[in-house]
Amino acid sequence: LHLSLRRQRQMCIRDSLRMPVxxxxxxxxxxxERPAFFESLNAMDxxxxxxxxxxxxxxxAVPLYKNKPCLLVCHDFKGGYAEEAHAQGYTFERWACTDxxxxxxxxRVSLPPAGWIRAARFHGTKILGTLxxxxxxxxxxxxxxxxxxxxxxxxxxxVELSEHxxxxxxxxxxxxxxxxFLVNVETSLQLNPFQNPILQRLDRLHNAVRLRRWVQxxxxxxxxxxxxxxVVWYDSVTYPEGQLAWQDAMTIANAxxxxxxxxxxxxxxxxxxxxxxxxxxxxxxxxxxxMADHCLFxxxxxxxxxxxFGRNCLGxxxxxKAIDLLGLHLGNEGFASGKRYNLSVALFAPGWxxxxxxxPARSWDAWWKEDCEFWEDGLHCITKYFPNRAYLWxxxxxxxxxxxxxxxxxSGTHWFVQGRNVYHDKEHGWSDQGVSAPKPTLAWxxxxxxxxxxxxxxxxxxxxxxxxxxxxxxxQSLCVEVSSESYIPILALAPMPREAFSxxxxxxxxxxxxxxxxxxxxxxxxxxxxxxIQRVNGWQLYKVELTLPEDIYENEVHVILGVSGSVRIGxxxxxxxxxxxxxxxxxxxxxxxxxxxxxxxxxxxxxxREDPVWIxxxxxxxxxxxxxxxxxxxxxxxxxxxxxxPDEAPILAMPS
Numbered sequence: 001l002h003l004s005l006r007r008q009r010q011m012c013i014r015d016s017l018r019m020p021v022x023x024x025x026x027x028x029x030x031x032x033e034r035p036a037f038f039e040s041l042n043a044m045d046x047x048x049x050x051x052x053x054x055x056x057x058x059x060x061a062v063p064l065y066k067n068k069p070c071l072l073v074c075h076d077f078k079g080g081y082a083e084e085a086h087a088q089g090y091t092f093e094r095w096a097c098t099d100x101x102x103x104x105x106x107x108r109v110s111l112p113p114a115g116w117i118r119a120a121r122f123h124g125t126k127i128l129g130t131l132x133x134x135x136x137x138x139x140x141x142x143x144x145x146x147x148x149x150x151x152x153x154x155x156x157x158x159v160e161l162s163e164h165x166x167x168x169x170x171x172x173x174x175x176x177x178x179x180x181f182l183v184n185v186e187t188s189l190q191l192n193p194f195q196n197p198i199l200q201r202l203d204r205l206h207n208a209v210r211l212r213r214w215v216q217x218x219x220x221x222x223x224x225x226x227x228x229x230x231v232v233w234y235d236s237v238t239y240p241e242g243q244l245a246w247q248d249a250m251t252i253a254n255a256x257x258x259x260x261x262x263x264x265x266x267x268x269x270x271x272x273x274x275x276x277x278x279x280x281x282x283x284x285x286x287x288x289x290x291m292a293d294h295c296l297f298x299x300x301x302x303x304x305x306x307x308x309f310g311r312n313c314l315g316x317x318x319x320x321k322a323i324d325l326l327g328l329h330l331g332n333e334g335f336a337s338g339k340r341y342n343l344s345v346a347l348f349a350p351g352w353x354x355x356x357x358x359x360p361a362r363s364w365d366a367w368w369k370e371d372c373e374f375w376e377d378g379l380h381c382i383t384k385y386f387p388n389r390a391y392l393w394x395x396x397x398x399x400x401x402x403x404x405x406x407x408x409x410x411s412g413t414h415w416f417v418q419g420r421n422v423y424h425d426k427e428h429g430w431s432d433q434g435v436s437a438p439k440p441t442l443a444w445x446x447x448x449x450x451x452x453x454x455x456x457x458x459x460x461x462x463x464x465x466x467x468x469x470x471x472x473x474x475x476q477s478l479c480v481e482v483s484s485e486s487y488i489p490i491l492a493l494a495p496m497p498r499e500a501f502s503x504x505x506x507x508x509x510x511x512x513x514x515x516x517x518x519x520x521x522x523x524x525x526x527x528x529x530x531x532x533i534q535r536v537n538g539w540q541l542y543k544v545e546l547t548l549p550e551d552i553y554e555n556e557v558h559v560i561l562g563v564s565g566s567v568r569i570g571x572x573x574x575x576x577x578x579x580x581x582x583x584x585x586x587x588x589x590x591x592x593x594x595x596x597x598x599x600x601x602x603x604x605x606x607x608x609r610e611d612p613v614w615i616x617x618x619x620x621x622x623x624x625x626x627x628x629x630x631x632x633x634x635x636x637x638x639x640x641x642x643x644x645x646p647d648e649a650p651i652l653a654m655p656s
Contacts, residue, residue, distance in 0.1 A: 034114075034176075036081055037107035041141050041165055044109045045149065048168045051175050069328055069344045070099035071386040072232070072265070072303045074182070077351035080105025081113070088364050088429025090354040091410030092116075094375045095123030096388035096441050100230065102128045102182045108141060109169070111176050115434025115619055119410070121177070122601055123438060124392040124494075126228060129176075131169065132184040143191040146210045161210045166218040170225055180222055180230035182265065183215060189242030204242030212239060216260035232303070233261035248272075249284040250291040250302055258302070259295060265346045268305035271313045271322035282325050285341050303346035308353075316352065317373075320380040328385040347382070350374070364411075364429075377445040388441040390492040390556045394599035397499030400577025402599035403438075405491070406570065406643050407466060408474030410436040415617065416471040417604055418644065419537030419570070422614045434619030435642070437601050440464075440478050440569070442489035442558060451487040451560065455526035460486040472510040472539055472570025473643035485564035487519070487526065490572060493557040496548065502576050503548040508645060509561065510539050510570040517562030518544050520574070523555045536646055539570060548576075571643045575599065584653035586637060593639050593651045600641035608636040608652070617642060 038044035077083075077090060080103065095101075101120055103112035110130040112120070120127035133142045148162025169181065189207035194200045215231060222229030238245050238253040246267040247254050258264040270284035285304070292299050306322045309315050314322040327340035349355075353371040375382045395401035411431040415423040423430075442448045443464050450460035461483040471477045480488060496503075507529070509518040519528045529546040548557075559572055584593035591605070602619040606612035639651040 036111055036113055037105060038109040040108050041144050042149075044172065045165070045168055048172050048175075051171060067298075067300065069300050069326070069342055069386075070303075071097060071382070072100040072102060072344065072346040073098045073350060074102045074104050074265075074346060074348045075116075075351070076104045076349040078355065080107070080110060083113070083431055083433070085431060086428055087431060088411045088413055089431040090351055090358075090367075091431060091433060091436065092119075092350075093371075093409060093436060093439065094350075094382070095119060095125045095436070096391070096439065097375075097383050097386040098123075098125050099386075100126050100128065100232075102130060102232065104130045104182065106132065106134065108132065108138075109172070111172070112178060113433065115410075115432055115436075117177055118434045118601070118619065119436040122394070123436075124389070126179040126230060128180045128182055128230060128232065129173070129178055130182045130184060132182075132186070134184075134186045136187060138187055139191050142185065142187065142189075146191075146207060146214060161213055163214075163217055163221070166214060166221055169218065170222050173222065173229075174225055179226060179228055180232070180262070181218075182232040182234060183218075183261065184234040184236065185211065186234075186236045186244060188244045189237055201241075205240050208237070208240045208242035211237075211242075212256050212260050215257060219260065219262055230263065231261040232263050232265050233257045234265045235267040235305075250288040250295075250297075252291065255291055255295050255297075259297060263301040263303060263344075266302060266304050268307040268346075268348060269312045270304060271306065271325060273314065276314065276321070276325065281339060285325065285343065288343065289341050299342045300344050303344045305346045305348055307348045308350050309348075309356075316356070317378070317380075319347070320382070320385070323382075323385050324380075345385070372445060390494040391438050392494050393497055393500075395575075395577070396598075397497070399580055399598075400502065400575065401497060401500050402573065402575030402577065402597075403493055404571065404573040404575075404597070404599045404601075404641075404643055405438040405440075406472060406474040406601075407439055407476045407478055408435050408437040408471075408601070409466075409468075409476055410434070412468055412475035414468060414471075414475055416473055416475070417614055419472050419539045432617075432619055435474060435602060435617065437474065438491065439466075440490045442491055443480065444478060447488055449489060451489075451521070451526060453485070453487065453526075453562070455487075455521070455524065458486065460484065460488075462486065462488055467568070470512070470568060470570075477512075478569040479566070480561070480563050480569065481566045482563050485562065487517070487560050487562045489521065490559045490561055490569070493559070493574070495554055495556060496552040496576075498553050500553075500576055503550070503552060505546045505548050505574055505576045507542075507544040507546055507559070508571075508573040509542045509544075510572075510643075511542065511561075511567050512539055512570065513567040514563060514565035515540075516542065516567055516569075518542050519560050519562065520546065521558040521560045522549055523551055525549065526560065534646060541645065573599070573643070573645075579648055582649060582651040584637075584639060584651045586653040586655045589655075591637055591639075591653060593653070596651065597641040597644075597648065600643060602642050604640050604642055604644070606638040606640075606650075608638050609634075612638050612650070 112127050145165050148164045189204045190200050191207055192203050219231040235247050235254055239256040248267050248270040292302055306319050307313050307315055308319050326343050353374050354367055393401040393403055410433040413426050413429040414421055447462040450458050452458045463481045465479050466476050467479050468475055507518050519526055529544040532543045534541040580596045582596045604617055606614050633655055637653045
């Protein structure tokens with residue numbers, strides 16, 4: 001919750017870090033000290049009770065969406081928390097088309113790993129944890145949720161509905177910097193061991209009312225701390241009967257829960273092949289839009305579940321056939337053979353692309369090719385329905401705004417720092433979602449358009465691909481090849497925040513190969529500026545000073561490169577301010593420094609005796625409160641942002 005640009009990053013390198021690290025002169029990084037999940041509500045309660053008080057300031061609730069269908073991705077990769085740090089494994093790289101990310105596991109309270117939260121924040125994607133109650137063994141915890149903790153006094157008097165655990169979950173979300181929870185109750189609401197059928201039913205009815213009220217309180221309480229707080233209700237138990245009965249639609253039996261929450265995740269068997277035999281209209285979709293309209297509930301807040309594993313529904317590469325039923329590929333008017341429902345999609349377990357045929361059964365490159373076809377490059381890929389959005393600026397109104405990306409993936413076999421390969425492990429590799437950086441979505445996998453020197457749209461033969469053979473920083477670079485000189489869009493930025501105090505900006509591009517012309521495209525204008533070039537470790541570093549137009553606050557900003565021939569792009573940055581003053585401390589084993597480049601994904605750490613020696617990349621921290629282990633008091637730590645340009649002064653600290 002440290003919203004200031006000057007917030008302190010207390011970071012370390014660890015021997016169990018997601019990113020590759022190496023020990024040098026006895027220096028190593030300590031492990032993170034925060035739990036990733038909780039097996040019970042009591043365990044969560046005990047942890048939260050020890051957290052420092054988090055500021056929760058009243059804020060006006062605002063809608064998450066802008067009146068359009070959206071994409072929720074529910075990450076259920078091998079049951080959750082299965083990422084292999086020391087292997088080139090699965091990485092999620094489709095943040096730009098994902099509006100909501102839910103990190104899912106079968107633990108009672110699942111929290112996204114810190115690297116996932118960092119990646120979501122940097123890409124402008126909302127990220128949620130999961131609160132789950134499954135089967136009879138979860139009933140004691142569900143009863144505890146509604147009743148509250150056991151009283152410490154002798155007489156067991158309890159309130160009719162406890163708000164305690166809702167408050168604790170909001171505090172936990174504040175500490176972890178997440179935007180809400182998926183609430184999944186997959187057990188009946190008979191929570192007391194009555195044998196009498198009448199009492200059993202009365203118990204279910206009573207608890208159904210309490211659960212609906214709890215969900216509503218949870219949503220409202222969270223919105224006090226974060227305007228975009230989101231509670232997703234999974235289509236499971238019914239109201240008012242409290243039975244476990246998936247509806248596969250928004251119905252009268254689940255609408256009260258859905259209305260209490262922010263949105264609904266409809267069970268995925270609405271697209272069972274038997275229901276899809278006869279084409280349109282799908283009865284579950286018809287019922288859902290009818291009920292949503294009757295309840296005055298926005299259709300785009302109803303997410304129709306699509307299980308990529310295809311369990312009793314359309315799945316695998318046929319998952320898009322289920323999305324086709326929603327009519328998202330149609331215009332607003334639709335056409336004779338289809339209907340546009342304006343419902344959203346909850347894509348469950350897209351890690352199927354890895355799990356159904358995972359390495360070493362096939363190569364990592366073969367998986368990556370299939371994953372790209374599923375999301376970006378296939379005939380019926382996900383981005384055909386949910387296009388990539390423009391990236392957000394990072395920073396604040398006091399110190400300025402900026403954006404930087406090196407196109408890095410969340411797994412690899414190499415790591416580059418300022419054009420030098422500082423780590424390589426072709427045999428095993430590494431995985432770390434926290435280093436995932438925005439991709440060149442206007443240029444890869446296909447170029448969206450091309451311009452000539454005057455800014456007129458032209459046809460051009462352009463080939464692009466991401467390459468791990470060489471990079472300025474991180475693990476990837478973008479290779480571009482054109483047959484004749486063309487101006488190629490690389491990525492889109494959202495309109496400049498209106499709080500930005502300056503319309504002067506610096507555009508920086510790192511490239512190898514043919515000469516390029518860096519510029520931006522705003523509205524219908526191609527804007528260039530005064531250019532200088534510096535050469536470092538075989539790379540050309542272009543620096544262009546720009547004066548941004550007045551409509552920068554209304555229009556997207558497209559970063560454009562004039563290219564003739566073949567070129568490798570290592571990094572792009574555009575910023576409206578200079579880097580901030582740096583300060584750092586190293587007290588009691590904790591290395592802390594100011595966030596000098598808030599638009600950088602993470603930071604590199606070095607030890608210094610004569611020349612700086614890279615020991616690791618800090619990508620995983622959120623609390624900025626971890627340890628660095630060192631060998632002697634003469635060790636100096638040097639910190640620089642990932643992708644640092646030559647004029648970014650390093651931050652130095654000695655242990656004290």
